[in-house]
Amino acid sequence: MIQWQKVILKLGELVLKGRNRHRFEKTVYEQVKRVLAPWPGITYRREFGRIVLTLGTVPYEDIRPRLAKVLGLGSFSPAVTCGLSLEEVQEASLQVMAALGDTPRTFKVNVRRVNKQFPHDSQEMNRLVGGPILRAYPSLRVDVHRPDAELRIELREEEVLIYCVSDEGAGGFPLGSNGRAMLMLSGGIDSPVAGFLALRQGLRVEAVHFHSYPFTSEKSQEKVKDLARKLCPYAGPVKLHMVPFTSVQTRIHEAYRDNLLITILRRTMLRITERLAELHGAGAIVTGESLGQVASQTLSSMNAIGRVVELPMIRPLVCMEKAEIIRIAERIDTYETSILPYEDCCTLFLPPSPSTNPNLKVIQSIERNLVWLEEEIDKAVGATETILITEEDAEQDRYSSLF
Secondary structure, X not given: OOOOOEEEEEEOHHHHOOOOHHHHHHHHHHHHHHHOOOOOOOEEEEEOOEEEEEOOOOOHHHHHHHHOOOOOEEEEEEEEEEOOOHHHHHHHXXXXXXXXXXXXXXXXXXXXXXXXXXXXXXXXXXXXXXXXXXXXXXXXXXOOOXXXXXXXXXXXXXXXXXXXXXXXXXXXXOOOOOXXXXXXXXXXXXXXXXXHHHHHOOOEEEEEEEEOOOOOOHHHHHHHHHHHHHHHHHHOOEEEEEEEOHHHHHHHHHHOOOOOHHHHHHHHHHHHHHHHHHXXXXXXXXXXXXXXXXXXXXXXXXXXXXOOOOOOEEOOOOOOOHHHHHHHHHHOOOHHHHOOOOOOHHHOOOOOOOOOOOOHHHHHHHHHHOOOHHHHHHHHHHOOEEEEEOOOOOOOOEHHHHO
């Protein structure tokens, strides 16, 4: 088996645009170092638009899953190195082709000659390297336009880099490059996916979860913590704000039980989330709403609910089909946790026929009669517990003691 000595990380195309490039590159570099921290022997070299890792004794397959979750990375390729002689380049190129396993039908050689002292130019090297490969694999053909495999050779000042395969990166924007947002995280399938898509768009998210203990069990809270933990490989440690919603939910239910109850509860959740956003410096609210899924996600309902806050509402799933959302949930490993049958506060006190076309003026009139609502919201915000969710373990620390 071939021993890969280097890994070439290429940043996404979006990262390379604009005056923010250096900041974006630095962010990706820091994220790469974070996910590879368990392997202190790896060394790093930043270059224009990419990072080159020197693995030492670390197997590439060990770090491959970690690199796939670094936001802002377009691709990454394992590579071998060799000395600056034609014979060494030819031998190493054959090793890289052999590492492909199944022989491709077509290939091309792409030589980049940075070292101008190398005695053969790029076109000459294409032939000098391609010839031995064709002799070793008689069924192989050259296709310079759409090859099945492209052997890349970089002739540098002190070494030669040779690679042929690339793994797809997570893409998107570097983590946190577009600000901070509050993610309304339930125990369902949708909200973790919305959180992942927000992260991929460069937002750093903090999660907000509403629980109605003892109406909802402690297991449902643990489930949400597990979901937040699933986002950690992409986000690093995630702050999770656990909002006690029992009192305010019960009082609203005692005062009003008709078909607008869910709308009023959702508006109250948004009010609380906006307060938390202001306290923690977040500039937007992310939800897992998808148009038409349930009564609270019709266009009229989303308008009536969203009008209660001034912060921008980001709904990454709004026009996605459920099957597409599930595919992403499976890819980011949240699906199996999301379908665990633990209740959440949104399933309590459901009216028989929740409104799908709520009238905003009627809702505001009902809320004006809930004269105690602001006081209950203050209590809920004040009693919110903030914990830090990490990838490594379930240890919970209070926010105030960590920052």
